[in-house]
Amino acid sequence: MKVIREPRVYLVGRQQVDDAAIERFLEDYGLTWQTDTEVGAERLVEAGGRVCYLSFGKGRRSNAEYIGNLIGQKHGSVLEHAVWNFIIAGVSRSFSHELVRHRAGWGYSQLSQRYVDESDAAFVVPDVVAEDERAYAVWLRAIEAAHAAYVELVEILQERFKDVPDRTLRRKLARQAARSV
Template sequence: MPEKKLRVELLTMTPDALELTYAAFRQCYHAGFVADMWPRLLNGDIEKEKQAEFVSKVLESGHDSPIEHVSFTFAVEGISRACSHQIVRHRIASYSQQSQRYVAENDMDFIIPPAIRRIPEARERFEKFMEEVGSAYRDLREILVAAGRESKANEDARFVLPQAAETKIVITMNCRSLMHFFNLRCCQRAQWEVRAMAHLMLEKCKESFPAIFRHGGARCEQLGYCPEADRFACGRYPTLKELTGQK
């Protein structure tokens, strides 16, 4: 049962993402039909730099619904079941997660929280428990198979598996959902594991679609202040209360 490391890969994104976003934004302010403009966009008659500048300026105004037309699909491994439960709370998205019903966990990989990893006695106890869980899972699975539950052994034995169990997941989100995801999960208040994953996703989004995702990240980076209550602020940015001198 080895410890698993985080890995995030961008599988695909909507083709012609900049052109599509530009066309969607333009349709909101253009008297004509953007389908007539579309061939010119694909042919490069309107420079990509001008398209990106237009998209970025409109986005800064707070008008962001047209970016929903573009989506990104990621493959993620090396996260815990605890982390995946946080991810799937973002509802405007699609998920395909590795099933513990159909995939046997005889050699379960796991995730160790950094705070536990840093303390030798905590890590020793954690890893010992992972071994105990793995042994219990294998024993239960063998007992169930012997009792005639072979096709259902995985789904019954998995009840002893911990939240630390490693999982793999495919995630698809549109750009607007991703921006919201990054607002929340790149924040210092986010749990360490989902925050690390969000930052890796954001890096790939910035590389692939900078016109949109140069604005991405924790909410405070866009606002210039921390929108959290004083007791939750990490100190990276002043709170709105501090900024305005409110008491």
């Protein structure tokens, strides 16, 4: 069992602008466009907005002004062209649930608590608890008891589901029920 104090964030992917494809589009439609940013995500958001309104050409706003206007007009769908991929680890299930609940342009892949064996689970301790010795002791006893109950429940339930022919399903059924503690 591990106790985690700090989340970890890993940037594992980001979009790449295909300048040749943008140029082909502009040429096909007799348009020209220059932007004042080299940041791929900013360029894609701006291009997405300008495609919607065919607002290419000279005398246009800076990238920052243009994106600010899109946001001000509540044209948020073009912001979805800016895509980064993160792995966020060491956060509570409560935190991840809030991300999912508020959605805000995120796509999710989250740890399966049915499939993954949590016998070596990690627990995220809130700062306010970690900073108080008595509170931390109470918290630690509670998670140790919950963890031990989880491990024991998995063992009991796997025995109960021993007649389920699919071994993976057998484990999933036991783990999903045990996660209730």
